[in-house]
Amino acid sequence: MERNTKQRTAIQQCIADAGRPLSPQEILEHAQGVVPGIGMATIYRNIKAMLEAGDITTVSLPGGGDRYEVSGHGHHHHFHCRSCDRVYEVHACPGDMQKLTPEGFVLESHELTLYGVCSHCR
Template sequence: MTDEGVPGAGQRAPLRPTRQRRAITDALAGAEEFQSAQDIHDALRHAGEKVGLATVYRTLQAMADAGEVDVLQAPGGEAAYRRCSASHHHHLVCRECGRTVEISGSSVERWTESVARDNGFSEVSHTIELVGLCADCSR
């Protein structure tokens, strides 16, 4: 998750709309959970799109750098991607099925600012992901 409210974060020029980027964007738009580059590549291949895995990785990294997708580390350490809302938010992720809920937390923001101020820091950014079991996986 990028800090869109932080100066300089996610503020790059829009990416060029290539055929491959449109295909990757469309694949991300249809998913509610975070997906790995390999998952996206597989979905594109099954849809008949000819996009190389290296192109998927490069495009996802460029989209993350531009603030167009959120990134989190999956349990195995692999990066996972999701298109999210443009406003600053955090994620609640089910460790079993990957279901993801966007959450906003003004109390988290106040706590972050307080900790930074108390320790003499400024221009602090943060990423918070809460991981647990969703209601379906808890059964």
């Protein structure tokens, strides 16, 4: 059983409060506001433990580093702002992707990432 340290609590709260996937650097910046002196090694160690516990999931973007969000959101997609590099959750889905799948293939899952400029950067 993992210890629930003030660092772990700060990281968990940061990810939960964000409401969007965060990069390790974003997690570090937010957590330092709660626990001054927290370092990147602590961030990565806690991310690993939280992934293993199933508390968070990885959001992998093509050509970008991994982001992390709270588990249990169900099926959703993401919007990646090319200006500020933030990633946001999109809770809509275009629907049946089987019609795009080549004949005879069986679709098991899909991921969709939208790219553009967020409302804050616009």
